[in-house]
Amino acid sequence: MTTIKDVAKLAGVSVATVSRAINQSGYVGVDSAQKIEKAIKKLDFHPSEVARSLYQKKSKLVGLLLPDISNPFFPLLAKGVEDKMNEAGYHLILGNVQEDMAKEQDYLKAFMQNNVAGILSAVDGGTSNLKEIPFVLLDRVATKKEYAVHGNDFEGGILAAKTIAEGSPKEIVLLVGPKSIKGSVERLKGSVSVFKEENLTYQLLQTDSFQFDSAKKASLELFEQFPKVDSVIASNDVHGLAILKEALRRGIKVPEELQIIGYDDIPFSQMVYPSLATIAQPAYEMGYKGAELLCRIMENQPIDKKIIQLPVLLKQRETLRKKE
Amino acid sequence: MTTIKDVAKLAGVSVATVSRAINQSGYVGVDSAQKIEKAIKKLDFHPSEVARSLYQKKSKLVGLLLPDISNPFFPLLAKGVEDKMNEAGYHLILGNVQEDMAKEQDYLKAFMQNNVAGILSAVDGGTSNLKEIPFVLLDRVATKKEYAVHGNDFEGGILAAKTIAEGSPKEIVLLVGPKSIKGSVERLKGSVSVFKEENLTYQLLQTDSFQFDSAKKASLELFEQFPKVDSVIASNDVHGLAILKEALRRGIKVPEELQIIGYDDIPFSQMVYPSLATIAQPAYEMGYKGAELLCRIMENQPIDKKIIQLPVLLKQRETLRKKE
Structure with missing residues (x-):
C-alpha cells in the first residue's frame, strides 16, 4: 500500500508538508503543493481515513440507528440519509436496533468508539448522554432541545x-x-x-x-x-x-x-x-433533510430550525368507501 | 473524555504499559494488569477504536455492500450479517449501491480508506482489485476462487x-x-x-x-x-x-x-x-453464515468450504393451481 512517506519521497518534500497539504491545515508553498498533487495522482495514493480521523479528532463516519430495518419505511429513510451523506463525503455505520434498548446502547457506544462525526437516530431512547456529538432524530420527537426531522x-x-x-x-x-x-x-x-x-x-x-x-x-x-x-x-x-x-x-x-x-x-x-x-x-425526504441538518451541525453552520416538521399527505386508494 | 493517559496516571504505570495491556501485545506484569483493569473500570474508559485501528492496522469495522436496500430481501440478509458481526464485536459500514456500478467503486474505496477488516458484498461487480482484504460474496457467485454464500x-x-x-x-x-x-x-x-x-x-x-x-x-x-x-x-x-x-x-x-x-x-x-x-x-441465514465465514477469514482460522451453497425451499401458497 502506498503511504504518505512514498508521496513525500516522490514529491521531494517532508512528510509533515504532505500531511499539511492533505489536511489543508497550515502553510504549504504553491510549488510543493503542485509536486504533492502530482505524486498523489501518480502513486494513486488514498490517505487513510483512520489516520485522518485520529489527526483531525473526527472521522468521516456517521452513525445511523434504525428501529427495524425489515419495515420498508426505514430502508427508504436510510436511502435518503445515505444519498445526502454521500454527497457530503460521509459514510454510514449501520445500527439496526430491532426495538431492543440494550442493542441501542451497544451501538451508541460503538459509534463513539469509532469516533463518528455525528449520529442520526430513528429510535426513541436514552440518547441524553451524547451531548458532545452532533445528533439528529429522524421520524421521532423528543424534547424541544434536540434536533429532529419528523412528519406532522x-x-x-x-x-x-x-x-x-x-x-x-x-x-x-x-x-x-x-x-x-x-x-x-x-x-x-x-x-x-x-x-x-x-x-x-x-x-x-x-x-x-x-x-x-x-x-x-x-x-x-x-x-x-x-x-x-x-x-x-x-x-x-x-x-x-x-x-x-x-x-x-x-x-x-x-x-x-x-x-x-x-x-x-x-x-x-x-x-x-x-x-x-x-x-x-416523506421517508426519503425525511432522511435526506435529517442528514442535511446533521451536516450543518457538524460543520458549525447556522441553523434556522432545530425541529423540521414535514407535511403528510393523503393517498386516496382502493380501500376507501366513496362519500355517500 | 477519558484518555489512555488518565488510565496510566491512576494505575501508576506508563502509557506504553496500558497500551500493551489494552491491545494484549507484549508483556504486562500481573500487578500492573490488575491496576490497569481497576483504573479502566473506575474511569469508565473506552479505548478509542480509531486509535486501536491505527495501532493494529485493522479496524473493528466491516463493509457491507447491498444492491437495493428497498427490496426486503436485503434488509433480512443485512440482519443476519449484523447479528453475527455484533456477536463477534464488529460493526458495519453500509453501502447501498442501488444497482449503480460507479457507486459500488466509491463505496469500496471508502471501505478501504476506513481500514475495514473485511467486506461482505451482495453485488456482482468489479471487486477483483481487493485481493488484500478478506472478502465474501452473499447471494452471488463469481469465480471459484472467491468466498461466497448463496442459495442453490x-x-x-x-x-x-x-x-x-x-x-x-x-x-x-x-x-x-x-x-x-x-x-x-x-x-x-x-x-x-x-x-x-x-x-x-x-x-x-x-x-x-x-x-x-x-x-x-x-x-x-x-x-x-x-x-x-x-x-x-x-x-x-x-x-x-x-x-x-x-x-x-x-x-x-x-x-x-x-x-x-x-x-x-x-x-x-x-x-x-x-x-x-x-x-x-434463507436470507437471514445467508447473511449470518456469510458473516461467519468472513470472521474465520479475518481471524485466519481454517476454512472448510470457500463456497457455501444453501438449500432453497418451496413455499406452497395460494397462487398455485392444484394438481389435476
Missing part, C-alpha cells in the same frame, strides 16, 4: 380520521401504535379530535410494536374483538396490509364492508389489490 | 418449474432476471431443464433489474405480450407481487386462470391475498 403526526391523525369519516363509518377501530413513541400519541390525539367534532364513536386497539409479528397478531385480534368493524385506521402500513389480507381471507368485501387506511406509504401499499389508502410520510 | 439457484429454477408444471400449464411465461447476474442464468437453466424433460413450451420475458420500477413495467408488459398466459415464474417476489396485483386488477382469477410463483420469500409474500407461492431463499 397530529395532522396525519386528523387526515386519517377525516378520510374515514367520509365513508359513513358505523364502527370505527383505531389501532394505536406503541405508547412509548410520541408520534403514536400525537396521531391518536389528532384522530380523536376529529371523532369528537363529528360525534363519531370509536374503539381503540392498542399494539405494542410496529413490526410484522405484531401486525399479524393485531389483524386476528381485530376481527375477534370487533366483529362488526367497518372502518379501520391502522398504526402503520404493515398493520394495514395485514388487516386487508385477513379481511379478504374472511370474505369481507373491501372497501364496501370494511374500509382501511394505513400510515407511512411504503412501496408495497401500492402493490396489493385493492391498493391500500394511507397517510404518506 | 439451479435447484431453485428446477423447483419453480416442477411446481408450475403440476398445475396443468398451457402458456408458461418465465421472467428472466438481469443477465449480468449469474444466479438468474442458473435459475433459467434449472427451469428450462424441467420444461424440456416434460415437453412443455414456454416464453421468456427478459427484465433488466430486480427493483420495484422494473416490476411494475414487467407486469404491464406481461399481459400485453402474452394475453393468454396462465402460468408465471417470476424473477423475484417483488415481480411476483406486481403481477398478482395486475392480474387481480384485470379481473383474472388467481390461481384458476393464472398461477404465479415468486422467488426469495420476502415477508410481504405472505401478507397478500391470495398469498404468493415462492421459492424461499
Whole structure:
C-alpha cells in the first residue's frame, strides 16, 4: 500500500508538508503543493481515513440507528440519509436496533468508539448522554432541545380520521401504535379530535410494536374483538396490509364492508389489490433533510430550525368507501 | 473524555504499559494488569477504536455492500450479517449501491480508506482489485476462487418449474432476471431443464433489474405480450407481487386462470391475498453464515468450504393451481 512517506519521497518534500497539504491545515508553498498533487495522482495514493480521523479528532463516519430495518419505511429513510451523506463525503455505520434498548446502547457506544462525526437516530431512547456529538432524530420527537426531522403526526391523525369519516363509518377501530413513541400519541390525539367534532364513536386497539409479528397478531385480534368493524385506521402500513389480507381471507368485501387506511406509504401499499389508502410520510425526504441538518451541525453552520416538521399527505386508494 | 493517559496516571504505570495491556501485545506484569483493569473500570474508559485501528492496522469495522436496500430481501440478509458481526464485536459500514456500478467503486474505496477488516458484498461487480482484504460474496457467485454464500439457484429454477408444471400449464411465461447476474442464468437453466424433460413450451420475458420500477413495467408488459398466459415464474417476489396485483386488477382469477410463483420469500409474500407461492431463499441465514465465514477469514482460522451453497425451499401458497 502506498503511504504518505512514498508521496513525500516522490514529491521531494517532508512528510509533515504532505500531511499539511492533505489536511489543508497550515502553510504549504504553491510549488510543493503542485509536486504533492502530482505524486498523489501518480502513486494513486488514498490517505487513510483512520489516520485522518485520529489527526483531525473526527472521522468521516456517521452513525445511523434504525428501529427495524425489515419495515420498508426505514430502508427508504436510510436511502435518503445515505444519498445526502454521500454527497457530503460521509459514510454510514449501520445500527439496526430491532426495538431492543440494550442493542441501542451497544451501538451508541460503538459509534463513539469509532469516533463518528455525528449520529442520526430513528429510535426513541436514552440518547441524553451524547451531548458532545452532533445528533439528529429522524421520524421521532423528543424534547424541544434536540434536533429532529419528523412528519406532522397530529395532522396525519386528523387526515386519517377525516378520510374515514367520509365513508359513513358505523364502527370505527383505531389501532394505536406503541405508547412509548410520541408520534403514536400525537396521531391518536389528532384522530380523536376529529371523532369528537363529528360525534363519531370509536374503539381503540392498542399494539405494542410496529413490526410484522405484531401486525399479524393485531389483524386476528381485530376481527375477534370487533366483529362488526367497518372502518379501520391502522398504526402503520404493515398493520394495514395485514388487516386487508385477513379481511379478504374472511370474505369481507373491501372497501364496501370494511374500509382501511394505513400510515407511512411504503412501496408495497401500492402493490396489493385493492391498493391500500394511507397517510404518506416523506421517508426519503425525511432522511435526506435529517442528514442535511446533521451536516450543518457538524460543520458549525447556522441553523434556522432545530425541529423540521414535514407535511403528510393523503393517498386516496382502493380501500376507501366513496362519500355517500 | 477519558484518555489512555488518565488510565496510566491512576494505575501508576506508563502509557506504553496500558497500551500493551489494552491491545494484549507484549508483556504486562500481573500487578500492573490488575491496576490497569481497576483504573479502566473506575474511569469508565473506552479505548478509542480509531486509535486501536491505527495501532493494529485493522479496524473493528466491516463493509457491507447491498444492491437495493428497498427490496426486503436485503434488509433480512443485512440482519443476519449484523447479528453475527455484533456477536463477534464488529460493526458495519453500509453501502447501498442501488444497482449503480460507479457507486459500488466509491463505496469500496471508502471501505478501504476506513481500514475495514473485511467486506461482505451482495453485488456482482468489479471487486477483483481487493485481493488484500478478506472478502465474501452473499447471494452471488463469481469465480471459484472467491468466498461466497448463496442459495442453490439451479435447484431453485428446477423447483419453480416442477411446481408450475403440476398445475396443468398451457402458456408458461418465465421472467428472466438481469443477465449480468449469474444466479438468474442458473435459475433459467434449472427451469428450462424441467420444461424440456416434460415437453412443455414456454416464453421468456427478459427484465433488466430486480427493483420495484422494473416490476411494475414487467407486469404491464406481461399481459400485453402474452394475453393468454396462465402460468408465471417470476424473477423475484417483488415481480411476483406486481403481477398478482395486475392480474387481480384485470379481473383474472388467481390461481384458476393464472398461477404465479415468486422467488426469495420476502415477508410481504405472505401478507397478500391470495398469498404468493415462492421459492424461499434463507436470507437471514445467508447473511449470518456469510458473516461467519468472513470472521474465520479475518481471524485466519481454517476454512472448510470457500463456497457455501444453501438449500432453497418451496413455499406452497395460494397462487398455485392444484394438481389435476
